[in-house]
Amino acid sequence: MRIFSGIQPTGPMHIGNYLGAVSQWLELQKQHECFFCVVDLHAITVPQNPKELELATRNKVIELLATGISPEKCALFVQSQVPEHTELAWILNTMTPLGELERMTQFKDKAKKQKTEVFAGLFNYPVLMASDILLYKTQAVPVGQDQAQHLELTRTLAKKFNSRFGETFVEPKTILKKEGARIMSLKEPRKKMSKSDKPDSYLGIFEEPESMKKKIMAATTDTGKEIKFDEKKKPGISNLLTIYSLFSKEPMQKAEKKFQKKDYAFLKKSLAALLTQKLEPLRKKKRELDSRELYVKEILRQGQNRASSIAKATMQDVREKIGLLQS
Numbered sequence: 001m002r003i004f005s006g007i008q009p010t011g012p013m014h015i016g017n018y019l020g021a022v023s024q025w026l027e028l029q030k031q032h033e034c035f036f037c038v039v040d041l042h043a044i045t046v047p048q049n050p051k052e053l054e055l056a057t058r059n060k061v062i063e064l065l066a067t068g069i070s071p072e073k074c075a076l077f078v079q080s081q082v083p084e085h086t087e088l089a090w091i092l093n094t095m096t097p098l099g100e101l102e103r104m105t106q107f108k109d110k111a112k113k114q115k116t117e118v119f120a121g122l123f124n125y126p127v128l129m130a131s132d133i134l135l136y137k138t139q140a141v142p143v144g145q146d147q148a149q150h151l152e153l154t155r156t157l158a159k160k161f162n163s164r165f166g167e168t169f170v171e172p173k174t175i176l177k178k179e180g181a182r183i184m185s186l187k188e189p190r191k192k193m194s195k196s197d198k199p200d201s202y203l204g205i206f207e208e209p210e211s212m213k214k215k216i217m218a219a220t221t222d223t224g225k226e227i228k229f230d231e232k233k234k235p236g237i238s239n240l241l242t243i244y245s246l247f248s249k250e251p252m253q254k255a256e257k258k259f260q261k262k263d264y265a266f267l268k269k270s271l272a273a274l275l276t277q278k279l280e281p282l283r284k285k286k287r288e289l290d291s292r293e294l295y296v297k298e299i300l301r302q303g304q305n306r307a308s309s310i311a312k313a314t315m316q317d318v319r320e321k322i323g324l325l326q327s
């Protein structure tokens with residue numbers, strides 16, 4: 001299958017992103033033709049500092065490589081380096097009913113959070129996402145539940161285009177993240193872990209062990225003393241157990257058993273030790289990549305080339321079909 005997925009450059013990668021999206025990408029790249037894209041043009045739908053955006057984009061590429069995304073197995077590239085994404089987005093915008101965009105729950109949430117004005121780019125965000133996907137005739141897209149509605153719009157737009165101009169785009173399937181990969185905030189364990197919350201509520205994948213340990217020891221726990229998995233009554237402990245079980249690759253029951261007669265502090269210390277050990281190779285790889293600027297550039301150039309050749313062919317076809325004068 002041909003797979004496409006995107007990740008925003010802003011914010012450091014945290015264990016929620018890693019156990020959710022990235023671990024799935026790592027699995028998919030083994031068997032499928034994958035296009036993984038750092039979506040800088042999506043990031044600017046809310047105001048960004050130019051210098052920071054550039055650094056964050058490069059950093060996200062390095063983070064992905066350090067976690068094991070392999071340039072031999074997939075095309076890893078930056079969205080703005082393949083200008084066909086924006087060209088197709090414009091064209092699809094001319095066929096997207098306003099009503100469809102007004103329904104998008106993510107737009108409504110983000111617009112509410114915006115302290116200043118809300119710009120047209122934020123409203124049209126799902127159309128750019130549809131273009132990312134359709135440009136490559138993608139068959140399946142791994143995403144979180146929060147993006148499922150955008151995938152539905154993508155299929156609607158593909159159908160619309162195809163019925164008006166003839167068979168052009170493939171309607172992509174949604175691959176939803178596996179259950180059990182929902183990592184919650186350390187401070188408010190009933191809320192999803194998010195990089196837009198305070199730093200003590202999430203654990204960065206490349207964070208120093210000391211800082212990680214501090215955050216884990218200060219994580220919100222629940223009343224009582226017992227360590228068992230019960231999301232309703234024990235959201236804090238259940239979250240720590242989930243992280244433990246996913247990183248140790250032990251089933252939940254086995255993890256529960258291990259901590260059966262122990263106290264909360266023991267669980268927290270064990271989790272900190274486990275994360276330090278499991279993430280050390282990733283931290284090392286990242287340090288190495290941080291110093292190899294040319295190598296990283298070369299990987300992106302190859303990714304751009306592979307993406308471009310498909311994107312150009314699709315756009316040529318689209319331009320002809322909609323009646324743009326050929327040069």
Ligand code: TRP
Pocket residue numbers: 004005006007008039042128129132133141142143147
């Ligand atoms: N909107 C997605 C997110 O915030 C990122 C994204 C952009 C994406 N384009 C995509 C994901 C195409 C999948 C496919 O998570």
